[in-house]
Amino acid sequence: MKENEKISTAVSWSWLSVLVVILVSTNLRSPITAVGPVLGQISDDLQLNSFQSSLLTAIPLFMFASCSVAVSRYSHTQGMHRFLLFGLVVLSAGIILRVWGNIPMLFTGSFLIGLGICVGNVVTPGYIKTNFPKQIGLMTGIFAVAMNLTAAFASGFSLRLGEWTGLEWRGSLGVWVALALLSILSVFFDGLSSQKVRTITKNKQGANGIGHIFRSRLAWYISLFMGIQSLVYYSLISWLPKVLVDYGMPSKDTGWLLFLIQIAMIPIMFIGPILANRMKDQRLMASLVAIGMLGSIFIFWHYKLQGIYVAAILLGLSNGLSFSLSILFFTLRARSTANAIKISGMAQSVGYLIAAFGPPVFGKLHEIDATWNSSFYFLAASILLLLFAGWKAGEDRYVAED
Numbered sequence: 001m002k003e004n005e006k007i008s009t010a011v012s013w014s015w016l017s018v019l020v021v022i023l024v025s026t027n028l029r030s031p032i033t034a035v036g037p038v039l040g041q042i043s044d045d046l047q048l049n050s051f052q053s054s055l056l057t058a059i060p061l062f063m064f065a066s067c068s069v070a071v072s073r074y075s076h077t078q079g080m081h082r083f084l085l086f087g088l089v090v091l092s093a094g095i096i097l098r099v100w101g102n103i104p105m106l107f108t109g110s111f112l113i114g115l116g117i118c119v120g121n122v123v124t125p126g127y128i129k130t131n132f133p134k135q136i137g138l139m140t141g142i143f144a145v146a147m148n149l150t151a152a153f154a155s156g157f158s159l160r161l162g163e164w165t166g167l168e169w170r171g172s173l174g175v176w177v178a179l180a181l182l183s184i185l186s187v188f189f190d191g192l193s194s195q196k197v198r199t200i201t202k203n204k205q206g207a208n209g210i211g212h213i214f215r216s217r218l219a220w221y222i223s224l225f226m227g228i229q230s231l232v233y234y235s236l237i238s239w240l241p242k243v244l245v246d247y248g249m250p251s252k253d254t255g256w257l258l259f260l261i262q263i264a265m266i267p268i269m270f271i272g273p274i275l276a277n278r279m280k281d282q283r284l285m286a287s288l289v290a291i292g293m294l295g296s297i298f299i300f301w302h303y304k305l306q307g308i309y310v311a312a313i314l315l316g317l318s319n320g321l322s323f324s325l326s327i328l329f330f331t332l333r334a335r336s337t338a339n340a341i342k343i344s345g346m347a348q349s350v351g352y353l354i355a356a357f358g359p360p361v362f363g364k365l366h367e368i369d370a371t372w373n374s375s376f377y378f379l380a381a382s383i384l385l386l387l388f389a390g391w392k393a394g395e396d397r398y399v400a401e402d
Helices: 003-011 015-026 036-046 050-078 080-098 103-131 136-165 169-174 177-193 195-205 211-215 217-247 251-278 283-303 308-332 337-368 373-393
Strands: none
Touching: 015 080, 015 103, 015 136, 015 177, 036 050, 036 103, 036 136, 036 169, 050 080, 050 103, 050 337, 080 103, 080 169, 080 177, 103 136, 103 308, 103 337, 136 169, 136 251, 136 308, 211 217, 211 337, 217 251, 217 283, 217 308, 217 337, 217 373, 251 283, 251 308, 283 308, 283 373, 308 337, 308 373, 337 373
16 A cells, blocks of 8 residues: 555544534534624614625625635645635634624625635535545535534524624624634644645645646536536525515515525435445436426426425425535546645636526516516526536546646
8 A cells, every 4th residue: 555545544534634524614604694694783783785785695605706716726835734724714814803893894804704715615625535535425425514504503593692692793793703713723733633644735736737627528517517506506595585475475484494495405415425425426416406406496486385395395405415416526526636626616616606696697587577487497497507517527537637
């Protein structure tokens, strides 16, 4: 066995490395999902207009789209541990500044939070590939579940956290710095215990640039799959409450339906990557994603409030599988950690750029067609494109190294 293979085997089941994956993932959505329930408080306290309020959730997505490629490129020169530490420190600073108490700090903090999360989004799949080469499916599932479970908790208990701390929205958003600081400690000590692995990874990653990834059709299929599944998710998370109110549901009940969607995502996020990793290819999984999404869209469109909970669970299952499958593609379609990070950078940059168009297009189509039919047709057409991209991304092959 080669020396680097011995090292990888030795660290594969380091509990500290498992803790790093869990803690880092808990920081990658909760600072964003905690904003929605307290957005009214923030707007009233700081006298924000509707455009300024919308920027608080739009800025992180913009940072994901604009910075992912740069993160994947420069992480090669610094090593994964050092770059993860950088991202977590930036994230911590952003969380603190965002609750500082004035508008400039609010938006400065939001930019820093987006950048910090972007680093974790891009680098963590490469960390999993390096530290858990034989448990990629399992650890991808743990990564996805921890991220979305914390996100659901953050959205569901944001108001309560503000009440418990006595700081209102500042408490709701500020408490998440505790997880970021714990993550910094875990990454720091894991870096010390894995110094030899870090050196090997760093040297290997510095060899090539990222330009060749953009010349790969497979990388583009992965990016499209990542982007369209995010487009469907963010479109419905943004507009489904309004759709349901128009259908006759009391507004106070729409939040519980979103919570049900988030909860339904969790078990499939854990099981899906494990099963997908054991398959020769993942085309069947991609097909199941498309079928589930189309089924949920059909129920929302045709049956409206009849069968609404079936549609919510089906949407949660299909979106949970699509997200974890997207993350899994970053590692399964790469022969090396360096390429996994590069694919992750491209897919998240392109993907979140695609996703950013979803909510405004969905809403604009409603202005044209007040029945919401055209909006759902838009999602259905997008899902058909998702099926094509997923079928291609699911083939058993690799993105070329250079």
